[in-house]
Amino acid sequence: MSLFWRIFGLNAVVFGAATALLLWAPITVSVPVVLTEAVVLVGGLVIMLVANAALLRIGLAPLDRLTQRMTTVDLLRPGQRLPVDGHGGVAELLRTFNEMLDRLEAERATSSARALSAQEAERRRIAQELHDEVGQSMTAVLLELKRAADRAPEALRTDLQHAQETTRESLDEVRRIARRLRPGVLDDLGLVSALTALTTDYGTHTGLSVYRRFDPDLPPLEPAAELVLYRVAQESLTNAARHADARRIDLTLRHTAAAVVLDVTDDGSGMGRASEGAGIRGMRERALLIDADLDIGPGPAGGARVRLTVPLPRDAA
Structure with a gap:
């Protein structure tokens, strides 16, 4: 009717x-x-x-x-x-x-897959150029400064050594940015090593206490799933460091019979009524690409919690 x-x-x-x-x-x-x-x-x-x-x-x-x-x-x-x-x-x-x-x-899933693929390719290209071009140029400058400092008179040696130290710190920063853009350790050593390096880097440069726990014998995952897990962990750490005023972050990677679960919790101020920004929506888009479930809410002891549940392939499950 x-x-x-x-x-x-x-x-x-x-x-x-x-x-x-x-x-x-x-x-x-x-x-x-x-x-x-x-x-x-x-x-x-x-x-x-x-x-x-x-x-x-x-x-x-x-x-x-x-x-x-x-x-x-x-x-x-x-x-x-x-x-x-x-x-x-x-x-x-x-x-x-x-x-x-x-x-x-x-259509959204298809366009998001193309956009994120292009984004990862561009990140890989920029990271490679930072490592090969900028990194090598700064390394050459660092060596020239060392040679100049060795031959310089005592009055200029201190200034050249200071410039040398500044250049070395800038080179470390360039390398750190390149690793964030495209974590080579993820491709070479796997997800656990990449997350270990990521949490260590954030703890060193932000002053946060980052605690991690990984289940032994994690099942193998597809490269796309590992990349999504890494990017969600990276964005969660960034949000906790920049917006949550957190002092402690706990990162857990565990597995069940049918899924691998990533938990990132902090003791910060939480999300409150703030709307989801581009970072969180980007995490949701990445989770959809691998049919994963992303849950963002308050943590068990305050702060915020990000939980990503990645289903295992049928043969691995």
């Missing part, structure tokens, strides 16, 4: 019932109308309006659910569908809305 005939039928039921009452009820209307008759007529009108409103609310309830879902739907949280019952115009509208969400989520 279309929406038009649904509303028409509901009103017809109400008006038909009111007409039947007027025909068979022992009620007459005098001229002029007396008070009791006016009360009966007004009461009947009120009952008719209330019944009509109740029936319309029942008939249009699916549209209310559709409106609420349209205002809250988020493509980074897939699976938000409306139940479709019966046939007719309203059911077809709900079915079309669900199919539209299917297409949008598929």
